[in-house]
Amino acid sequence: MSKVLVNTLGLGTVGVASFFWGRSSTPADVATESKTDSKNLPAIVNGGNGAPDKALFNPELVKPSQFFKYGFPGPIHDLQNRSEFVSCYNRQTRNPYWVVEHITKESVQRGSGVDRKNSVFKEDEAIPAKFRSRLRDFFRSGYDRGHQAPAADAKFSQVAMDETFYLTNMSPQVGDGFNRDYWAHFEDFARRLTNRYDNVRIMTGPLFLPKRCDDGKYRVTYEVIGSPPNVAVPTHFFKLIVGENNGDDRISVGAFVLPNERIDNTDDLTKYQVPVEALERSTGLELLQKVPFSKKKDLCREVKCEILVREFPKQAKNVLALPGK
Amino acid sequence: MSKVLVNTLGLGTVGVASFFWGRSSTPADVATESKTDSKNLPAIVNGGNGAPDKALFNPELVKPSQFFKYGFPGPIHDLQNRSEFVSCYNRQTRNPYWVVEHITKESVQRGSGVDRKNSVFKEDEAIPAKFRSRLRDFFRSGYDRGHQAPAADAKFSQVAMDETFYLTNMSPQVGDGFNRDYWAHFEDFARRLTNRYDNVRIMTGPLFLPKRCDDGKYRVTYEVIGSPPNVAVPTHFFKLIVGENNGDDRISVGAFVLPNERIDNTDDLTKYQVPVEALERSTGLELLQKVPFSKKKDLCREVKCEILVREFPKQAKNVLALPGK
Numbered sequence: 265m266s267k268v269l270v271n272t273l274g275l276g277t278v279g280v281a282s283f284f285w286g287r288s289s290t291p292a293d294v295a296t297e298s299k300t301d302s303k304n305l306p307a308i309v310n311g312g313n314g315a316p317d318k319a320l321f322n323p324e325l326v327k328p329s330q331f332f333k334y335g336f337p338g339p340i341h342d343l344q345n346r347s348e349f350v351s352c353y354n355r356q357t358r359n360p361y362w363v364v365e366h367i368t369k370e371s372v373q374r375g376s377g378v379d380r381k382n383s384v385f386k387e388d389e390a391i392p393a394k395f396r397s398r399l400r401d402f403f404r405s406g407y408d409r410g411h412q413a414p415a416a417d418a419k420f421s422q423v424a425m426d427e428t429f430y431l432t433n434m435s436p437q438v439g440d441g442f443n444r445d446y447w448a449h450f451e452d453f454a455r456r457l458t459n460r461y462d463n464v465r466i467m468t469g470p471l472f473l474p475k476r477c478d479d480g481k482y483r484v485t486y487e488v489i490g491s492p493p494n495v496a497v498p499t500h501f502f503k504l505i506v507g508e509n510n511g512d513d514r515i516s517v518g519a520f521v522l523p524n525e526r527i528d529n530t531d532d533l534t535k536y537q538v539p540v541e542a543l544e545r546s547t548g549l550e551l552l553q554k555v556p557f558s559k560k561k562d563l564c565r566e567v568k569c570e571i572l573v574r575e576f577p578k579q580a581k582n583v584l585a586l587p588g589k
Numbered sequence: 590m591s592k593v594l595v596n597t598l599g600l601g602t603v604g605v606a607s608f609f610w611g612r613s614s615t616p617a618d619v620a621t622e623s624k625t626d627s628k629n630l631p632a633i634v635n636g637g638n639g640a641p642d643k644a645l646f647n648p649e650l651v652k653p654s655q656f657f658k659y660g661f662p663g664p665i666h667d668l669q670n671r672s673e674f675v676s677c678y679n680r681q682t683r684n685p686y687w688v689v690e691h692i693t694k695e696s697v698q699r700g701s702g703v704d705r706k707n708s709v710f711k712e713d714e715a716i717p718a719k720f721r722s723r724l725r726d727f728f729r730s731g732y733d734r735g736h737q738a739p740a741a742d743a744k745f746s747q748v749a750m751d752e753t754f755y756l757t758n759m760s761p762q763v764g765d766g767f768n769r770d771y772w773a774h775f776e777d778f779a780r781r782l783t784n785r786y787d788n789v790r791i792m793t794g795p796l797f798l799p800k801r802c803d804d805g806k807y808r809v810t811y812e813v814i815g816s817p818p819n820v821a822v823p824t825h826f827f828k829l830i831v832g833e834n835n836g837d838d839r840i841s842v843g844a845f846v847l848p849n850e851r852i853d854n855t856d857d858l859t860k861y862q863v864p865v866e867a868l869e870r871s872t873g874l875e876l877l878q879k880v881p882f883s884k885k886k887d888l889c890r891e892v893k894c895e896i897l898v899r900e901f902p903k904q905a906k907n908v909l910a911l912p913g914k
Contacts, residue, residue, distance in 0.1 A: 323746050326696050328675045331689035331790045334831070334840075335879035337872075339666065339677075339686055350653045352664075356873030361664055364656035371651050394870050421648050465656045474813040482818035485810040488799040493807035506659065515659075545719050547662075548681030554660035 342391055344432055347424035349413035351432050353388075355395035357496035359435045362469035362549065363412040369458040374419040383425050385409055388432040397431045401490030407497060408444070410437025412468040414451045435470045436489055436497040441526025447501070449571035450522065453533065454505055460567055461507030461516065470498030471521060471546055498524050502543055504551055505563060515555060518563030519543045533569045667716055669757055672749035674738035676757050678713075680720035682821035684760045687794035687874065688737040694783040699744040708750050710734055713757040722756045726815030732822060733769070735762025737793040739776045760795045761814055761822040766851025772826070774896035775847065778858065779830055785892055786832030786841065795823030796846060796871055823849050827868055829876055830888060840880060843888030844868045858894045 341361065342353040348371070352361040387398055402409050412433050418424035427433075437443035457464045474482035487497040500523050507516040520536045521543065540560075544551050552560065563569065666686065667678040673696070676688040712723055727734050737758050743749035752758075762768035782789045799807035812822040825848050832841040845861045846868065865885075869876050877885065888894065 321695055321698070321700065321745055323672055323749060325693065326673055326691050326745065326749070328673060328689050328691045328790075329670065330691060330788075331675070331792065331831075333879070334790075334877040335875055337687060337689075337792065337874040337876055339664075339873055340875070341664065345654065347648055348651055348653060350656070354873065356871075362662060364653050364662075366651050366653045366655060368650065370646055373646070375646065392875075394866065395873055420646055420651065424648060424651070463655075465653075465659075467656065467662065474818045482813045483810055484813060484821070485808055488807045488809060493799045496809070506656075541719065546681075548664055548679065548720055549662040550660055550665070550717075551662055552659040554658070 342388075342432065344388070344390065344430070346413075346427040346430075346433075347421065348418035348428065349433065351412070351430075353391060353432045355391070357470070357472075357498075358395065358397040358401070358494055359470045359496055359498060360412050360432060360468075362467050362547075363433055365413045365417055365466045365468070367417050367455060367458055367464045367466070368462065371420045372417060372455050372458055375421050378419050378422045378425055380415045380425060382422055383415065383429045385429045385431065385434070388430045391432065397434065397495045398490065399431070401495045402434075402436065405436060405489040407436035407489060408439040409434040410443045410447070410501075412470075412501075413466075414448075416451065417455060417466075435501070436487075436495060436524075437501070438524050438526060442522075442524060446527035446529060446531070446571065447522065449529070449573055450503070450520070450533065452574070453569070453571055454503065456572075457505065457507050457563075457567065462510045463508045465506040465508065467502075467504040467551075469502055469547065470496075471500035471502055472496070473499050473521075473546060475499075500524055502538075502547070504540070504543060506552070507563060507566070514559045514561055515552075516561045516563040516566045517552065518569060519551075521546075529571070529573045533571050534564055537564055537569065667713075667757065669713070669715065669755070671738075671752040671755075671758075672746065673743035673753065674758065676738070676755075678716060678757045680716070682795070682797075682823075683720065683722040683726075683819055684795045684821055684823060685737050685757060685793075687792050687872075688758055690738045690742055690791045690793070692742050692780060692783055692789045692791070693787065696745045697742060697780045697783055700746050703744050703747045703750055705740045705750060707747055708740065708754045710754050710756065710759070713755045716757065722759070722820045723815065724756070726820045727759075727761065730761060730814040732761035732814060733764040734759040735768045735772070735826075737795075737826075738791075739773075741776065742780060742791075760826070761812075761820060761849075762826070763849050763851065767847075767849060771852035771854060771856070771896065772847065774854070774898055775828070775845070775858065777899070778894070778896055779828065781897075782830065782832050782888075782892065787835045788833045790831040790833065792827075792829040792876075794827055794872065795821075796825040796827055797821070798824050798846075798871060800824075825849055827863075827872070829865065829868060831877070832888060832891070839884045839886055840877075841886045841888040841891045842877065843894060844876075846871075854896070854898045858896050859889055862889055862894065 338355070340355060342355070344351045344353070348367075349363045349365045351363040354361045385399060387396055389396075409431065411428055412435060413428050415425050415428045418428050437447065454464060454466050472484050472486055474484045477483050484499070486499050489495050489497060500521050502519065502521045505518045505520070517540060519538050519540045519542070520533070521538050522536050540551050663680070665680060667680070669676045669678070673692075674688045674690045677686040679686045710724060712721055714721075734756065736753055737760060738753050740750050740753045743753050762772065779789060779791050797809050797811055799809045802808050809824070811824050814820050814822060825846050827844065827846045830843045830845070842865060844863050844865045844867070845858070846863050847861050865876050
C-alpha cells in the first residue's frame with residue numbers, strides 16, 4: 265500500500281522519501297536511503313487515516329510557549345528615560361513609536377550657556393546594532409533628522425538638550441516647509457501653552473497612514489532610507505498635547521496629525537486637529553484612557569490653536585543630512 | 590520694550606496676546622484681554638534673554654514619565670495562549686506580529702471527529718473594539734483570512750482547531766496561487782518535518798518590505814482593507830522553522846520569506862530561504878538569540894526543503910471572504 269500511496273502523494277522519489285523517513289540524512293546521503301515502511305508514515309502523509317487510538321493523545325504535549333526557551337522574540341520596545349522626555353523605539357521602522365515630554369514655563373527658558381550648537385546627533389548604542397538607526401541612513405537621504413522631542417524644549421540644561429539629539433528621538437522629516445517651518449512653528453505653539461497651563465505634556469510620533477488611490481483602494485506608501493533600506497519615512501506625524509493646571513483635575517487635550525510634507529504657513533492649525541480616538545485607531549495606542557471623559561476638555565476651545573510664523577535659526581538644524589543646503 | 594519685541598515676533602494682535610498671558614481665556618474672551626507685562630514673558634517669547642537666575646531651576650522638576658499617570662499608551666502586544674499556538678497581535682496593523690507553534694508527529698494526526706468544517710472564523714473579543722480586526726474588514730476584500738498557525742496543525746482536537754480561527758491568528762493573504770496553493774504546500778512541508786524531528790517549532794508572521802522603485806528609492810507599499818481602512822495587507826510572510834530532537838542540544842533552523850502573491854508551484858522552496866539575521870532586521874524581532882551559534886544548523890542542509898504539490902480541499906477555506914469563488 266505504501267508504494268501506491270506514496271506515488272499518489274507525489275512522493276515518488278527516493279530523495280524525498282529519505283527526508284520523510286530518514287533520521288540521519290544530510291545532503292550527501294539523500295540518495296542512499298529508501299526505507300518506505302508504511303508503519304512509519306505519519307497521518308499527514310497517509311491522509312489522516314489509520315492513526316492508532318486517538319484517545320491516547322494528550323493535548324498538553326503540545327507546548328507552543330516553549331518556543332521562548334530560544335529567547336523571547338519581542339517586539340521589544342526600547343524605553344529611554346531622558347531628562348526632558350521618555351522615548352519608545354520601534355525596532356522595525358527604526359523610528360520612535362512615541363516620545364513623551366513635560367514642559368513648564370520655567371523649563372522652556374534657556375539655561376546659562378545652553379546652546380544647540382554644542383549638541384551633536386548621535387546613534388543610540390543602547391539599541392542592538394542590527395536594529396539601530398544610523399547617521400549614515402540619513403546622510404544624503406533628502407530628509408532631516410527630525411527631533412520628536414524638540415531640542416528647544418530642553419533648553420534648561422545642556423545635558424537635557426544633548427539627549428534630544430539621540431537618533432532614538434528622530435524620524436526622517438521633510439526639511440523645507442515642514443521640519444524647519446510649519447512643524448517648528450507647531451512645536452513653538454506647544455511651548456507657548458506653558459503660559460496657560462502649569463504643566464504641558466506632549467506625546468509626539470510618526471504615523472504611516474493609508475490614502476485612497478485611483479482604483480478606490482487604500483494603500484500605505486512610505487520610503488525607507490539608508491543602504492540597505494533601514495529607516496522608514498513616516499507619512500505623517502502626530503502630537504497629543506495635554507495642558508494641566510495645578511489643583512485642577514481636568515485636562516485640556518488636543519490631538520494633531522500633520523503630513524510629512526511642505527505645509528503652507530497660512531494653514532490653520534485647527535485644520536490638523538483630529539479626535540483622540542482617531543489617533544488611537546491609527547497608532548494602535550491607548551491614549552489618556554485613565555482620565556474620565558468628563559475631565560477632558562478640548563484644548564482648541566480653551567486657547568487659540570494657531571502657529572505664529574517666526575524665523576528659526578536653520579543653520580544648525582541639519583547640517584549632516586543635507587550638506588548641500 | 591515689550592511692545593516692540595512682541596511685534597518683532599509677529600505677536601502684534603491682542604487676540605494672540607490673550608493666549609500668551611491670559612489664564613481664563615476661552616474663545617469668547619480672546620479679544621478682551623490685553624495684558625502685556627514683559628515680566629511675564631517666558632524665554633521662548635522674549636528670545637531666551639533675561640531669564641532670571643538660571644541656577645535656581647531644578648531639572649528634576651521636569652518629569653516626562655508623569656505622562657503615564659493618564660495611562661500607559663503601549664504599544665500593547667496582545668498575547669494569547671492557545672492550545673496549539675501563542676499569538677502576539679499588532680494593534681496598529683491589526684495583524685499578528687507573529688504566532689509560534691509546536692507540532693509533533695503525534696500532534697499533527699487527526700483526532701477523532703475533528704473537522705475544520707466545525708470551525709468558524711471569529712473576531713477576538715479580547716482585543717479592544719477599536720483595535721480589533723473584524724470579519725467585515727475581510728468581507729469582499731479580495732483576500733483570504735489567512736491562518737498564521739494553520740488549522741491543519743491543530744487537528745489533534747476540535748478546540749485547538751477552533752482556536753486557529755480567531756482573527757488574531759489571521760492576516761489577509763492572496764487566495765489563489767498563494768494561501769490555497771504554494772503557502773499551503775509550505776505549511777505542509779513544515780508538518781512533514783515532524784517525521785525528522787521530535788519537536789518542530791514554527792514562528793509565522795507578516796512582513797511589510799520595501800522594494801526598489803523606478804526612481805531608485807525604496808518604498809513600502811501595502812493595501813489596507815476594511816471600511817474605514819483597518820487591516821493591513823502584508824507584502825510578505827515569513828516562517829522561522831526549528832527542528833529539535835530529544836537529547837540533542839543542537840537545533841536545525843530555516844527562515845523563509847514568501848511574497849503575498851501567486852507563486853508558481855515549480856519554484857524551489859530554497860529560493861525563499863533567507864538568513865535568520867535578515868529576518869531579524871526586517872521584523873525588528875530577536876530570533877533564537879539564546880541559542881549559541883555553534884548549536885544552530887541549517888535546516889535545508891539537513892533535509893530537502895521542498896514543497897510537494899497536493900490538492901487541498903478548497904471549498905471550506907474561505908467561503909466568506911470570496912463569496913464568488
